[in-house]
Amino acid sequence: MTELIIIGAGGHAAELNEYINYAPCQSEAQQIKIKGFLDDNAKSYEAYQFTAPYLGSINEHIIAKDTCYLMAIANLKYRRPIIERFLAKGAKFISFIHKTALVSPSAVIGEGSIIGPNVNLGPNVKIGEFNLINSRCSLGHDTRVGNFNFISPNVCFSGFTTIGHENLFGINSVTIPQITIGNNNKIAAGMVIDQNVKDDSTVFYRFKEKVIAVPKK
Structure with missing residues (x-):
């Protein structure tokens, strides 16, 4: 079982939440459990019916070494800087x-x-x-x-x-x-x-x- 934190809690994160929970990934061996969502704007999380909790802001998040990550922020202004910052701190990303x-x-x-x-x-x-x-x-x-x-x-x-x-x-x-x-x-x-x-x-x-x-x- 792969435990996953999703970066972002907006519309694309809501889509990923449903993809993972209601139509699993192609690899039967890679069962995924979402631990929660990160977003600097807590109100973004409140706009959707997520199946896992809000875990706080992106900037204040401490990397969980036993957990994988997926990026769910669509805006190109933020995607690469956040990913590179997480990688530098030891985050592990998966593909879906x-x-x-x-x-x-x-x-x-x-x-x-x-x-x-x-x-x-x-x-x-x-x-x-x-x-x-x-x-x-x-x-x-x-x-x-x-x-x-x-x-x-x-x-x-x-x-x-x-x-x-x-x-x-x-x-x-x-x-x-x-x-x-x-x-x-x-x-x-x-x-x-x-x-x-x-x-x-x-x-x-x-x-x-x-x-x-x-x-x-």
Whole structure:
């Protein structure tokens, strides 16, 4: 039995709470018991019906060496600094793969990453550390994902997509095949990425053109 503390007590923590309690991870050997939740804002905890207690603030938490951790804070401003601070103090993080995820046997998933419900990870996909792959995402064959990325629900990466570190992908955003995206980018909801993106960019545009193909009679 793995005892787990979840960092964060907001909406994503509430989702993780339900994933773990009502649809266990893929590994039958890794039974998980949630010990509680950490958050600097106690009111966040009060907004949801968690099945484990509030354990206090993140900043004042003393690392429990016999316990594992999962990061449930979506905001990229806080994810990496908190994780690195916990690691420096000896915290052990686990990965979580939802039971309904379809994961290729050749896919590789790094430490601390979360794979949500109905996610598809194709052949030769490699996911780095501390990524959040939300529900119903699809990562095509040979996709590479770095570290500390937040990938919203319904995001699709076509084959041979390469993603760097600390990127945010809005809901329903997609890439065409062989796209490379660097680091610290924000991809708005619904964007179709059809060209490479370097670093520190925000990708957002309005669709100005409507094309209707009418079959010839």
